[in-house]
Amino acid sequence: MTRGFYIGRFQPFHNGHLSMVEQIAEDVDELVLGIGSADDSHTVRNPFTAGERIMMITKALVDYDLVTYAVPIEDLERNSVWVSHVQSMSPDFEVAYSNNPLVIQLFREANIEIRQSPMFNREVLEGTEVRERMINDGNWESLVPEAVADVVDEIDGIERIQMISGSDSDGN
Numbered sequence: 001m002t003r004g005f006y007i008g009r010f011q012p013f014h015n016g017h018l019s020m021v022e023q024i025a026e027d028v029d030e031l032v033l034g035i036g037s038a039d040d041s042h043t044v045r046n047p048f049t050a051g052e053r054i055m056m057i058t059k060a061l062v063d064y065d066l067v068t069y070a071v072p073i074e075d076l077e078r079n080s081v082w083v084s085h086v087q088s089m090s091p092d093f094e095v096a097y098s099n100n101p102l103v104i105q106l107f108r109e110a111n112i113e114i115r116q117s118p119m120f121n122r123e124v125l126e127g128t129e130v131r132e133r134m135i136n137d138g139n140w141e142s143l144v145p146e147a148v149a150d151v152v153d154e155i156d157g158i159e160r161i162q163m164i165s166g167s168d169s170d171g172n
């Protein structure tokens with residue numbers, strides 16, 4: 001039995017993330033999805049709460065033959081202890097997955113196996129692109145699983161991100 005760990009902000013969970021989960025599912029029996037920056041929400045870069053992201057992930061993966069756990073991971077001021085923090089919050093895992101250079105470096109230094117994946121259709125399958133389309137009334141629905149679009153609808157997410165983008169000064 002192998003359990004993997006895939007960390008991301010998932011703002012929102014899009015089809016690139018889904019492709020990565022499909023690929024990871026070939027390696028592992030169970031997968032922990034670490035919801036990074038869990039303490040952040042209501043900004044243009046991180047519009048959705050950890051709870052809302054749990055809904056997106058759970059519903060998007062409900063039909064997959066893979067045991068998944070969504071675990072919120074808050075950010076820390078100290079990168080040097082972040083991997084221990086992750087381990088303290090997550091079910092045990094043997095292998096981590098990320099394409100984020102800092103995350104890869106921190107897991108390597110902790111001697112935890114880390115695997116990268118190819119980027120799937122990265123020209124459009126990027127959280128920043130999805131959020132820009134949400135703000136500009138573009139076609140964001142085609143970039144996310146249908147279940148994610150339903151959650152965004154349920155929480156009035158478009159109204160929120162459009163409101164925030166008018167008042168948020170974090171530049172993202």
Ligand SMILES: Nc1ncnc2c1ncn2[C@@H]1O[C@H](COP(=O)(O)OP(=O)(O)OP(=O)(O)O)[C@@H](O)[C@H]1O
Binds near residue numbers: 119125128
């Ligand atoms: N299209 C994709 N194909 C493969 N991996 C991806 C893709 N998009 C994101 N990832 C990877 O998934 C992990 C989580 O990504 P993250 O939640 O930051 O999404 P993102 O699309 O990079 O978002 P943002 O633009 O908001 O930074 C990262 O390791 C990232 O590299």
Ligand SMILES: NC(=O)c1ccc[n+]([C@@H]2O[C@H](COP(=O)(O)O)[C@@H](O)[C@H]2O)c1
Binds near residue numbers: 035079080106
């Ligand atoms: N010191 C820290 O809190 C620390 C270090 C490395 C990654 N992270 C988090 O891990 C997540 C990585 O996900 P992305 O690949 O989506 O950026 C982010 O939420 C990021 O904030 C946090």
